[in-house]
Amino acid sequence: MSVRMHRGALSPLATALMLPLVACGGGSTSPPALAYGLPTPAEATYDVLDTATISIQALGQSLDLRVESSAVYDLAFARADDGVTVTLTVADLDATLAVPMAGPITVDESSVSGDLVFTLDRRGDAALVSAPEVDEAAGQLVPPLQIAHSFFPALPGATVQPGDTWADTISYEDTGDAAGTGTVGLQRSVLEYAAVGDTVIAGRPLLQIAFNGTSEIRQTISMQGMEIEQSTDLRLTGHVLWDQQAGLMFERVTTSTGEGNVRVATMPAELPTRFQSVSRVSLRPE
DSSP, rough: EEEEEOEEEOOGGGGOOOOOOOOOOOOSSSOOOOOOOOOSSSEEEEEEEEEEEEEEEEEEEEEEEEEEEEEEEEEEEEETEEEEEEEEEEEEEEEEEOOOTTTEEEEEGGGGOOOEEEEEEETTOEEEEEEEOOOOTTTTTSSSHHHHHSSOOOOOOOOTTTTOOOEEEEEEEETTTTOSEEEEEEEEEEEEEEEEEEEEEEEEEEEEEEEEEEEEEEEEEEETEEEEEEEEEEEEEEEEEEEEETTTTEEEEEEEEEEEEETTTSSSSEEEEEEEEEEEEOOOOO
């Protein structure tokens, strides 16, 4: 089976770190459709670990900016007309940005005020309902639009067998209005998914899904009174483990590598950059 999906360009009130839920609940089909609906249970906690390195080539030297982030997201789900409504709370955040020739910047959960609320239709198309207020320092670590569109994977909305594939395109614009992060820009990702087969972890039967694709990011960031323009082209690979019985994502691991350019208002020319990151999202045991 091969299914084509498209998530069209969305307004800022429709979503964009992390980072992708449920097979339809309540049915008796076997196997259930791989689609979003109310999971069982209707609450979940995820541990989110991110590491990223951005290498900037300047004056013949490579300056490395490193980000390490550990977070805990509490999620509550409710039925929606054609899928599910997700309320995400940043319960804990411990992040450090190591900046060349400057002291480290640390961020915790106090940088995020309020909940992120969004809907997902059966295939995972996201629409933002409301966003938390995120301060400038945490804007790149807890980007509401990226989380709403990318935390959970695209699903085909139908039953799958090993070897079945489906594709998804995510395209959205961030005007900076939703959460006041000081970031504006565009992001477009094209991903190919493939059902690999069944596996069991701690007695829990899971469907393994592999994915790969590309992402284009164009954004302007205002930080500490300085405006930074950056463009990055990424290659993405990873996997998702999906609990079809519970209708819930169990794990998602994403590796991103790529190149781009950055321009700082105080510098006369663009600087080449290299980017690499690993993100791991794991469902916390009940």
